[in-house]
Amino acid sequence: MADAYSLEASGLTRRYGGFTALDNVSIALRPGEIRGLIGSNGAGKSTCMDVLCGRGANPMGRVVIEGRDISGISERARRRAGLARSFQKTNIFPDLTVRQQVALAARNAENDNTEDVLREMHLLPHAGRRAADISYGDQRRVDIALSLVGHPKVLLLDEPAAGLTMGESLALAHLLRDLAQRWNLTVLLVEHDMEVIFSICSRITVLHLGRILTEGTPDEVRANPDVIRAYLGSAVA
Numbered sequence: 001m002a003d004a005y006s007l008e009a010s011g012l013t014r015r016y017g018g019f020t021a022l023d024n025v026s027i028a029l030r031p032g033e034i035r036g037l038i039g040s041n042g043a044g045k046s047t048c049m050d051v052l053c054g055r056g057a058n059p060m061g062r063v064v065i066e067g068r069d070i071s072g073i074s075e076r077a078r079r080r081a082g083l084a085r086s087f088q089k090t091n092i093f094p095d096l097t098v099r100q101q102v103a104l105a106a107r108n109a110e111n112d113n114t115e116d117v118l119r120e121m122h123l124l125p126h127a128g129r130r131a132a133d134i135s136y137g138d139q140r141r142v143d144i145a146l147s148l149v150g151h152p153k154v155l156l157l158d159e160p161a162a163g164l165t166m167g168e169s170l171a172l173a174h175l176l177r178d179l180a181q182r183w184n185l186t187v188l189l190v191e192h193d194m195e196v197i198f199s200i201c202s203r204i205t206v207l208h209l210g211r212i213l214t215e216g217t218p219d220e221v222r223a224n225p226d227v228i229r230a231y232l233g234s235a236v237a
């Protein structure tokens with residue numbers, strides 16, 4: 001029987017000295033789901049991504065990908081097991097071409113899907129250009145492309161729309177939604193742009209002070225007084 005969840009995590013915790021940045025968080029995503037992870041600055045969103053992918057010292061909690069428990073293994077091994085992560089800051093080498101960049105990331109992958117990834121991210125027209133010479137919006141898609149090499153099962157995306165115009169953000173959101181559907185890719189999406197979150201996420205998890213405040217559909221989250229108070233403010237009230 002297929003697993004009900006492609007990502008299932010429980011007890012995710014991170015302490016910095018006496019301060020608990022992430023406190024016993026549990027989250028479960030179905031195959032192909034795009035889940036929004038939102039919350040105010042310092043709520044613990046990036047920390048949650050870090051602990052899931054095994055980054056930093058002593059990531060606490062249980063993480064299961066398509067039925068396989070990957071809790072005890074390194075960040076690299078989790079990547080090989082199908083859990084990929086992209087970062088807020090652009091990670092690219094400016095002097096390499098876009099194709100070289102993606103091919104370099106794919107070198108260690110079991111199957112080299114460089115051309116697929118370039119096509120999916122609409123990067124084929126730019127594949128021969130230096131990364132430094134393409135637009136910021138195209139560079140952000142290169143960042144996502146790097147995390148898609150090797151065809152991961154679950155992708156943790158940290159603010160992919162940061163710095164994009166509203167039009168670029170929505171175009172990226174739709175591109176991600178199509179990709180998730182066609183690849184059956186499960187995505188946990190941290191994003192401050194609520195238009196992006198509400199337009200592509202079927203469910204949203206809200207973090208506040210390191211704990212889950214609530215989880216629900218976009219309509220449920222938008223209408224939740226605690227979420228409005230803690231994060232959304234009057235913008236959606």
Ligand SMILES: Nc1ncnc2c1ncn2[C@@H]1O[C@H](COP(=O)(O)OP(=O)(O)OP(=O)(O)O)[C@@H](O)[C@H]1O
Nearest residue numbers: 016019020021039040041042043044045046047048
């Ligand atoms: N290395 C660290 N040492 C001590 N405290 C840290 C460290 N990294 C993060 N924190 C603290 O942990 C809390 C959660 O931080 P985190 O970066 O996960 O929040 P976030 O929700 O991603 O915020 P943002 O939206 O600003 O990126 C914050 O209070 C932050 O100051």
